[in-house]
Amino acid sequence: MWKWKAENPKGVVVAVHGAAEHHRRYRWLIEMWRCSGYHIIMGDLPGQGTTTRQRGHIDSFDEYIKEVNGWIEEAGRYELPVFLLGHSMGGLIVIRSLQEKHHNLSGVILSSPCLGIVHKPNPALDILSRGLNVLAPSLRLDSGLSIDIATRNKAIRDEDENDSLYVRKVSVRWYRELIKAMEEAHAKINDFPDLPVLLMQGGDDKIVDKSAVRTWFNKLGVLEKSYKEWKGFYHEIFNEPDREQVFKMAKHFADGHLPESEWSE
Numbered sequence: 562m563w564k565w566k567a568e569n570p571k572g573v574v575v576a577v578h579g580a581a582e583h584h585r586r587y588r589w590l591i592e593m594w595r596c597s598g599y600h601i602i603m604g605d606l607p608g609q610g611t612t613t614r615q616r617g618h619i620d621s622f623d624e625y626i627k628e629v630n631g632w633i634e635e636a637g638r639y640e641l642p643v644f645l646l647g648h649s650m651g652g653l654i655v656i657r658s659l660q661e662k663h664h665n666l667s668g669v670i671l672s673s674p675c676l677g678i679v680h681k682p683n684p685a686l687d688i689l690s691r692g693l694n695v696l697a698p699s700l701r702l703d704s705g706l707s708i709d710i711a712t713r714n715k716a717i718r719d720e721d722e723n724d725s726l727y728v729r730k731v732s733v734r735w736y737r738e739l740i741k742a743m744e745e746a747h748a749k750i751n752d753f754p755d756l757p758v759l760l761m762q763g764g765d766d767k768i769v770d771k772s773a774v775r776t777w778f779n780k781l782g783v784l785e786k787s788y789k790e791w792k793g794f795y796h797e798i799f800n801e802p803d804r805e806q807v808f809k810m811a812k813h814f815a816d817g818h819l820p821e822s823e824w825s826e
Contacts, residue, residue: 562602562603562604562631562632562635563584563602563603563604564600564601564602564635565591565592565594565595565600565601566595566600567594567595567596567597567598567599567600568598569598570598570599570600570639570641571598571599571641571642571819572598572599572600572641572642572643572644572667572815572819573599573600573601573602573636573639573641573642573643573644574594574599574600574601574602574643574644574645574646574815575601575602575603575629575632575633575636575643575644575645575646576590576591576594576601576602576603576646576647576648576651577603577606577629577632577645577646577647577648577651577652577654577655578603578605578606578609578610578648578649578651579648579649579650579651579652579675580609580649580650580675580704580706580728580731580739581609581617581704581706581727581728581729581731582609582610582727582728583605583609583610583611583726583727584603584604584605584610585610585726586717586721586724586800587603587799589799589804590799590808591603593808593812594812597812599644599815600636600639600641602632602635602636603632604628604632606625606628606651606654607619607624607625607628608728608735609726609728610726611726615699615732616728616730617701617704617728617729617730617731617732617735618699618701618731618732618734618735619732619734619735619738620698620734621738622654622657622738622739622741622742625650625654625657626654626657626658626661629654629655629658630658630662630664633645633658633664633666637664637665642667642818642819642820643664643665643666643667644666644667644668644669644670644815644818645658645659645664645666645668645669645670646669646670646671646672646811647669647670647671647672647674648672648673648674648797648799649672649673649674649675649768649769649796649797650675650739651672652671652672652673652674652675652676653674653675653676653739653742653743653746654742655669655671655674656671656674656676656746656753657742657745657746659753659754659756660745660746660749660750660752660753661752663754664754666756667756667757667815667818667819668756668757668758668759668814668815668818669756669757669758669759670758670759670761670811670814670815671758671759671760671761672761672798672799672807673761673762673763673766673768673769673771673774673796673797673798674760674769674774674777675739675743675769676743676746676747676769676770676773676774676776676777677743677769677770677772677773677774678743678768678769678770679766679767679768679769679770680705680768690733690736690737691737693733694733694734694737697733698732698733698734698737699732699733699734700732700733701730701731701732701733702730702731702732702733703729703730704728704729704730704731706729706768708721708722708727710767710768710795710796711768711795711796711797711800712795712796712797712800712801713794713795713801713802714797714800714801714802714804717797717800743773746777747773747776747777747780750777750780750781750782751782753781753782753783754783755783755784756783757783757785757786757814757818758781758783758785758786758787759786759787759789759810759811759814760774760778760786760787760788760789761788761789761790761791761798761807761810761811762774762775762788762789762790762791762798763790763791763794763795763796763797763798763801764790764791764792764793764794765792765793765794765795766794766795766796767795767796768796769796771790775788787814789810791803791806791807794807
């Protein structure tokens, strides 16, 4: 877990990265939040980035939830409004974390949350994965998460091609736990706390099934929720060429949910 402090903080953002990636890919976003008056707390999820355990593998999705709960608790030490931001699988982790444990948050920002996937394995492979989940859960296979379908930003693509921390193989258990977590996110939608939610989705997402995202959002029974689909954007909306627009909306949401005495345009 790492922390980046703002000079005159008005809030804290806890950011959760997605599958295959790590916190260092968020340098731009971290700096944007910090310069906007928000402390940032972020880490590498188990089996990813700089963590020492087996890369691309988890025994249970609960490992992610436990890790993020720790980051949220750390954010509370600042005694400032806390916002939880999750991208892709990180968005799924945020959803499942809040369904299992309600935290004192000022708002939630979801970026192309993994509530369904575009490219599903054929039925035979799906059945095979269920058997391997019992017999060889740590067996790792190609994730199929190509950098080219994640963002249109060539600079980001070039950087990722040479990123030794980028996870390119995931275990059978990881896959089965991801599927289970997505199913639970939909099934337990009524367990989501009544918090302000901003959900932003790539309009041309080639990784996450945006129809599944819209279905979940439409069923979400919170008093305040906003949905924005960025036309033509790929999956990583905070890495797209027009990412400044995305950050501006996220910042406006956070600023708008601060106590009035702490928010000035």
